[in-house]
Amino acid sequence: MEIRGDQRKMKQLAIVTGASSGIGKAVAKKFLELGYEAVLADRNPDRLRAAEEGFGAWKGRFTCCETDVADAGSIDALIVQVRRRKADFHVLVNCAGVFRGGLLHEAAAEDYDVQFDVNVKGTCLMMKAVLPLMLEAHGGSIVNVASVSGIRGDYNAPLYCASKGAVISLTRAAALDYMEKGIRINCVSPSATATPMFLSGTGDGVMRAFKEALPDHKIGLPEQVADAVVFLASPQAAHICGHNLPVDGGLTAWNGQPRQDKDA
Ligand SMILES: NC(=O)c1ccc[n+]([C@@H]2O[C@H](COP(=O)([O-])OP(=O)(O)OC[C@H]3O[C@@H](n4cnc5c(N)ncnc54)[C@H](O)[C@@H]3O)[C@@H](O)[C@H]2O)c1
Numbered sequence: 610m611e612i613r614g615d616q617r618k619m620k621q622l623a624i625v626t627g628a629s630s631g632i633g634k635a636v637a638k639k640f641l642e643l644g645y646e647a648v649l650a651d652r653n654p655d656r657l658r659a660a661e662e663g664f665g666a667w668k669g670r671f672t673c674c675e676t677d678v679a680d681a682g683s684i685d686a687l688i689v690q691v692r693r694r695k696a697d698f699h700v701l702v703n704c705a706g707v708f709r710g711g712l713l714h715e716a717a718a719e720d721y722d723v724q725f726d727v728n729v730k731g732t733c734l735m736m737k738a739v740l741p742l743m744l745e746a747h748g749g750s751i752v753n754v755a756s757v758s759g760i761r762g763d764y765n766a767p768l769y770c771a772s773k774g775a776v777i778s779l780t781r782a783a784a785l786d787y788m789e790k791g792i793r794i795n796c797v798s799p800s801a802t803a804t805p806m807f808l809s810g811t812g813d814g815v816m817r818a819f820k821e822a823l824p825d826h827k828i829g830l831p832e833q834v835a836d837a838v839v840f841l842a843s844p845q846a847a848h849i850c851g852h853n854l855p856v857d858g859g860l861t862a863w864n865g866q867p868r869q870d871k872d873a
Pocket of ligand 1: 628629632707708756806
């Protein structure tokens with residue numbers, strides 16, 4: 610991704626949640642490579658320490674914060690670290706997320722709470738906390754990580770699908786309210802991506818079924834999602850607002866009907 614001259618003069622800061630693993634870690638790395646400073650938030654202290662060591666090449670350019678995005682007090686502490694960096698332009702990428710599968714009639718109320726507290730309330734609270742900085746700076750860019758599961762349904766995952774549908778809706782509605790203030794809000798919707806969330810507990814049979822179902826027959830890479838995030842956050846996407854960009858190997862292009870050339 611090209612960085613334009615006018616961008617180089619600004620101190621740009623990427624705030625990334627879920628930054629110690631998977632898509633969030635790949636997003637954080639891309640922004641650091643592009644010369645951004647970064648505040649990396651995650652609630653897992655061990656993985657956060659490992660990410661800090663892994664990003665040693667950029668020491669001094671980023672701060673790691675143990676943060677629970679579902680907790681407003683925890684986010685307040687994160688914002689103190691963000692303000693310390695005194696950036697001219699803020700990018701917020703909401704990657705923190707959890708997956709609770711299972712049939713609805715067997716789900717506990719706690720499953721609902723966890724699913725929505727992290728994926729929906731966490732995204733809302735982070736946006737609410739960072740938007741004032743963007744308003745002060747008369748600009749900014751937010752990219753939320755939703756999912757193809759928020760566009761159409763998945764078997765055995767109604768709570769997850771509902772939470773990601775909410776993220777897409779939140780993105781669209783908030784984008785309208787802040788576009789005139791120079792703040793663009795978009796989201797990406799990955800399909801199956803090779804991260805701990807997808808790989809842990811996914812057996813060979815399910816993996817084969819995913820590859821069969823995806824039109825490009827490939828499990829996505831976190832770096833491919835990160836490329837889409839960086840694009841949406843960049844000035845190259847200046848006229849894109851409230852958009853949901855699937856990063857899905859063509860999955861959402863397919864309406865689910867079988868091939869008609871099968872017997873040919
Ligand atoms: N991997 C996939 O197949 C896939 C597909 C579509 C969408 N997504 C979405 O992408 C995002 C990133 O997922 P991933 O695949 O990289 O998963 P991951 O499990 O590798 O990373 C998620 C990170 O979020 C952090 N996190 C969870 N709850 C948190 C909280 N309350 N506060 C702060 N951090 C918290 C975890 O500690 C972890 O580091 C999620 O929103 C997920 O729903 C993933």
